[in-house]
Amino acid sequence: MTQKMHRIASIPGDGIGQEVVSATIEVVNKLASKLDFQIEFSHIPWGTAYYKEHGQFMSDDALDVLRKFNAVLFGAVGDPDIPDHVSLWGLLLKIRSPLQLYANVRPVRTFPGTKTPLNTAKNGIDWVLVRENSEGEYCGQGGRSHIGQPWEAATELAIFTRVGIERIMRFAFETARSRPRKKLTVVTKSNAMRHGMVLWDEVAEEVSKDFPDVDWDKMLVDAITIRMVAHPDSLDTIVGTNLHMDILSDLAAGLAGSIGVAPSSNLDPTRKNPSMFEPVHGSAFDITGKGVANPVATFWSAAEMLTWIGEKDAADKLMGCVERVCEAGILTADLGGKAKTRDVVDAVCAEIERL
DSSP: OOOOEEEEEEEEESTHHHHHHHHHHHHHHHHHHHHTOEEEEEEOOOSHHHHHHHSSSSOTTHHHHHTTSSEEEEEEOOBTTBOHHHHIIIIIHHHHTTTTOOEEEEEEEOOTTOOOSOTTOTTOOEEEEEEEOSSBTTSOOEEEESTTSTTOEEEEOOBOOHHHHHHHHHHHHHHHHHSTTOEEEEEEOTTTOOSHHHHHHHHHHHHHTTOTTSEEEEEEHHHHHHHHHHOGGGOSEEEEOHHHHHHHHHHHHHHHTOGGGOEEEEEOTTOSSOEEEEESSOOOTTTTTTTOOOOHHHHHHHHHHHHHTTOHHHHHHHHHHHHHHHHTTOOOGGGTOOOOHHHHHHHHHHHHHHO
16 A cells, blocks of 8 residues: 655744754654655745745745645744744744634643743643634734824734634634543633623633533633643643733743743644644744754654644654653753754654664
8 A cells, every 4th residue: 555645845934943944854754764654845945035035925826835735844934134023924924824724732741851940830731722823813904004103003903703713612622622631721801802802702601512521711811820820730721812822822831841842733623724833932043053942842843743644653753752852861951951953853863763
């Protein structure tokens, strides 16, 4: 029987994105040859260098190009020379929204060999954060008027639709149901945001009736920051809006040990479009080119990608290799170690060889 070839679009982008994506491709190719599955990465040069040459971050036919692939492995976008809102809306958000990658999933846990800065997390942290990824505060609606005047005005609209809320709630309840504790916390701010977030609460209540086996509660976004620090064991799966979870997921990564190990998946649960997998850490120009970037977040993102495309056994084995390397103390500076990117890659490849 001929094996299916998994075709993956590789968009390293900017800064350390280039370093961690090339490291990850090396590791995944090694894993594929060891476990005998077929995977092929195609490099796509979109990012700031492309923008400086062409005046745009990606080609006009970008979405059609991406639809030919089974998944996308993304590095980072952002450059000190370009305002962040230009680069973000020029590449990442220009992919997420039209492809309806509406479920952003960010698993967070304390890795072997690393430790959480929280003394309240006796057993470390093990959470999954689900972020609505297509609307809310990042819908792109709004504008500016009277520019340059003292009465200059800027509006930023947050748009919440019933269909958008319901599909992310169903996804979050299903995610919670799939985990041992079957526990979900819905993040809200309906005391102050009395229209969109009240609809958010109402839809959560409606959807919960289809998941009687899931234990769920609701919490204001400001209050949950305290709960994450003071009572981390009380949380498991968490769902929130685009902006709220953007902030909370970075806090979660820091509480677990480092943003250098935080992965994310931008999923189209309908599977009509290819899903995109990326580390959370961004382009980190302060360490670009020094060979010290932590590739673990991208390794974990690749493991999530392998699970999504049907190679769960390979994903589990990859994560086992990464965890053994961390446990052995081969850690980059963000985790308190002295290893370089290359040291981590070599150690993970050696673990794969032992499989």
